[in-house]
Amino acid sequence: MATSEAHRDSVTDKAKPGTFVGWAMYxxxxxxKVPPLPAPVRIEPVEDKGTLVILTPERFTASNPEHVALAAHVHELLDRAELLRPLQPWPAG
Incomplete structure (x- = not known):
């Protein structure tokens, strides 16, 4: 996930990786499975490994109310799809 500290700090008090939305996420x-997301969000498959999600084609900024609203909406959709949960270590194998 990539986002600014300003955006991260504005949406969560306890920033646990995997639990909030940023400009780009894998x-x-x-x-x-990543659900359908609204435009201008891009959803790109990464081979058979996963999905890259990019919120906006331009640089995401926490000072842009449209960016912040889009991130909040996408957060709701990804949370509903149960994709936003704390990252866990890979099982030993």
């Missing part, structure tokens, strides 16, 4: 296929 979801392993093991985490689940």
């Amino acid at each position: 979801f392993s296929r093991l985490r689940g």
